[in-house]
Amino acid sequence: MLTSIHPKLPMRNKAITRDYYLNMLGFELASNTDYEGYLMIKKDQVELHFFEFKDLDPKENYGQVYFQTENIEDVYQSFLEKKVPIHPAAPLQVKPWGQKEFALLDPDNNLLTFGQST
Structure with a gap:
């Protein structure tokens, strides 16, 4: 039985990646x-x-x-307040498939999409 998933993404510089995710996006160290x-x-x-x-x-x-959320407007607003650059082609909007979404690019160009069912 599968219980969770932990995607693995590439990073060039651990200090830069850690700073971006912890200080800009509000993550914390998992270990x-x-x-x-x-x-x-x-x-x-x-x-x-x-x-x-x-x-x-x-x-x-x-x-x-792709991150699924229940409060996408709050997530989006918190990123705007922290001056996190939103992907220029992916501001918060309802997509044709019925998801409200926006996206970011991290320092290594990993695409982070946040979505919520409408």
Whole structure:
């Protein structure tokens, strides 16, 4: 039986990734152990893992995660207040498939989409 999923995304610089997710997006460390070249973070019921990929070309990174939320307007507003750049092609809007969504790009160009059923 599957009980959870922890997507693994590439990162070029652990300190930059940690700062972005903890200070900009409000995640916290998922472990007190500091693994070299690896980062685990969490927020609410979501956990993300990152592996070091120093030679990653962000223009060729297609890492993506879709976050389902129950309060998308609050999430969106909190990011705006923290001056988190919203993807220019993906502001908060209702999509043809019935989801209200917006998206961000992290420092390594991983696409983070946030959605809520309408």
